[in-house]
Amino acid sequence: MTYSGESYIIRLTNTNSPPKFMSVLYTQTRKKHVRVTLTLDVLNDFEARNIDWRKVLKLEPDEDVESYIEDFEIDR
Numbered sequence: 001m002t003y004s005g006e007s008y009i010i011r012l013t014n015t016n017s018p019p020k021f022m023s024v025l026y027t028q029t030r031k032k033h034v035r036v037t038l039t040l041d042v043l044n045d046f047e048a049r050n051i052d053w054r055k056v057l058k059l060e061p062d063e064d065v066e067s068y069i070e071d072f073e074i075d076r
Contacts, residue, residue: 031063041074 040048053065 040046048067048069048071051067053067057065059065
């Protein structure tokens, strides 16, 4: 849910000209949980635990990521 409202700031000066209005937009956002599941078929030297997911996803300072990694052996 996002709330968007508009308000106005009046800038008063010591001149004889009429006041100038400046429009300001305020946006209130809420966080949400998102779960993404990846199944990767990779070479044996791939280290998923070394991935900096915060950097990869370009998260904002108030956003967070938690990763859960499982390794499986493939019989071929």
